Amino acid sequence: MITGELKNKIDSLWDIFAAGGLVNPLDVIEQITYLMFIHDLDDSDNLRAKEAAMLGLPYTSIFTDEVQVGERTIDGQQLKWSVFHDFPAGKMYSVMQEWVFPFIKNLHGDKNSAYSKYMDDAIFKLPTPLLLSKVVDALDEIYRLMSESQAVDVRGDTYEYLLSKISQSGRNGQFRTPRHIIRMMVELMDPKADDMICDPACGTSGFLVSAGEYLKENRKEEIFFNRQKKDHYMNHMFFGYDMDRTMLRIGAMNMMTHGIDNPFIEYRDSLSDQNPDKEKYSLILANPPFKGSLDADTVSADLLKVCKTKKTELLFLALFLRMLRIGGRCACIVPDGVLFGSSTAHKAIRKELVDGNRLEAVISMPSGVFKPYAGVSTAVLIFTKTGHGGTDHVWFYDMTADGFSLDDKRSPVADNDIPDIIARFRKPGAEKDRQRTEKSFLVPRAEIVDNGYDLSINKYKKTEYKPVEYPPTSEIMAQLRELEVEIGAEMSKLEELLRM
Incomplete structure (x- = not known):
């Protein structure tokens, strides 16, 4: 900050x-x-x-x-x-x-x-x-x-x-993902040197820049000492689409400034028929705009087959599944309504993630993460496209702190779940024995199906009630009598002072 x-x-x-x-x-x-x-x-x-x-x-x-x-x-x-x-x-x-x-x-x-x-x-x-x-x-x-x-x-x-000063940002939300949340998602996905990475709603290319920086830090020798991999990194790895030319211009310069010579940053309505990409990318990182509803006539027909809706947050999930190649992974931010919405479209997209592919994780984030721009509760979904199922268990994590206060000031604080999230996600074996009263736990697919594909953490998390013992009523009454006597004595002293 x-x-x-x-x-x-x-x-x-x-x-x-x-x-x-x-x-x-x-x-x-x-x-x-x-x-x-x-x-x-x-x-x-x-x-x-x-x-x-x-x-x-x-x-x-x-x-x-x-x-x-x-x-x-x-x-x-x-x-x-x-x-x-x-x-x-x-x-x-x-x-x-x-x-x-x-x-x-x-x-x-x-x-x-x-x-x-x-x-x-x-x-x-x-x-x-x-x-x-x-x-x-x-x-x-x-x-x-x-x-x-x-x-x-x-x-x-x-x-x-600087970007926060643009008044339009509060309306379309296209570049309001906090950098530490972007970095968390990139670390969870651990990009590889041969990945093809896409953000279909890229804004200023924050996810792409962060992925590039992560690769520089963690796979420098593998990429930069290999002519073919360096060429892939510079010219063929990063793809971003947006509908705002100013944001595209800023995004392209942002990428070049961070040492990526030729990213593919293009003007495109990702949800429309002008987006032909199918089974192309191995990694998608995104926080798509949740601007409510849109005209169904402009939406690509094959997305509507997955979930017939006008809600962009659901259509983008269908889009991610279409754009990923088999084995491709995705980490995206969704509003909480996606996790438990009861409409046919909400259930259809959740069913597709759980039954048709491999849903790996649901990380519930506190509502203050996007303040002061928005107070909406959100979650990070992580899944792999398989096309034929594969979900055995889904890992849930209840994030309550991200290193900043959850008010409009967003001041740095000591509490931060992000390092714990990354550490636990990377050691799935250790999660099997965790109780549902803890920060994270596994839920079997069958239980999710029985709950109508509800993915909200509160559906599965158990609250631990600790008994509180109070002293006997007679003891409390005696303490009240003592306080009453003390107050009476102090009032008498005050009255004497006022008479002087």
Whole structure:
């Protein structure tokens, strides 16, 4: 979470844009993203040059001595943030507008890449040199504070805080998944070097970025010392779809900034017929939007065969099953209503998960996880597509704490079930003997079927009642009499004081 001076600096950056005449929240976050991307390009280019030098490998900087921008050939060093941020406001503005921005728009020669698709119509909207100068100075200060921070993922938290300022976020919920919940889901799924990973409602690509970071941390040698696996990681592993071009643009830049050269990020209504993907992916990570109902005429017919409904949360589950290849896995967030809803469609999708595939886990999360943006209770579903059943037991976990307070402030606290969730999930053998009064336990498939495929944890969790012994009534009455005498004596003293 962002607090203190860093939070104040980000708030003041937002105020600088407002004072400069840029007030549309989406425009502001888009321009900030461009500038952060330009700053990070400089840092990542320096880092890759150092890594290449350490490994004795050749490396050509994107800021070579001469860079072609349109019909002009210019000194590439002037495009580096560390160089142009010291220019006078007027010169900085012209360099940014005439050189830097066209340079990043054409950074990828491949016009079919995700980055190129969504940068083609990007516009530099800062209206004056003075505003640009103030914004650059403010971002320099924010980056300084981030570098001094001890937080593990301060850049991610900063970006999340920036995104939280977009008023539309409360309405469509497309990028409100807390980063620590994303990370938990990625660790539970433990992505492999040969996975094909998809988020059909990707927003700013948070799940894809986190999966990429996890692979870097845990499978670095396997991926980066193997030419084919590195090419797969850079160009063929990550797929994301969304219906908001601004989010796609931010998502594509987010992926590139995190070292993934060519993710497949595309404009697509995943629930419609324009999504042809069937049995393609080995891993799906998602928190799809739960925007209620939609027009059934726009929904792909094969999804309606699984569950005839207009509710997006149910249709997305059907979609995940269709998009996964046999043996493919999924971790997704669903609202609690999916677990116990009594409609025919609710029961149909739960039956398909339990009987037609292998439902592995239901992790119930407290309602405060998505505050201050929403107070809805949610759960994480984990399942494997088999196409012919395979559910023997379902693992339930009752998460009551996630490391942050469950009020609107979401302040860090000591209580955190996430490490325990990951540890228990990875050792399923140890769960067999757990009682249903504990945090986690197994429920056999037959019992779930008997309960109408109800997946709410309260249906199976047992409450342990501990007897409380009270003293005899006579003893309580005697204590009350003693208190009465004490109160009378104190009242008498008070009356004497008032007479003086």
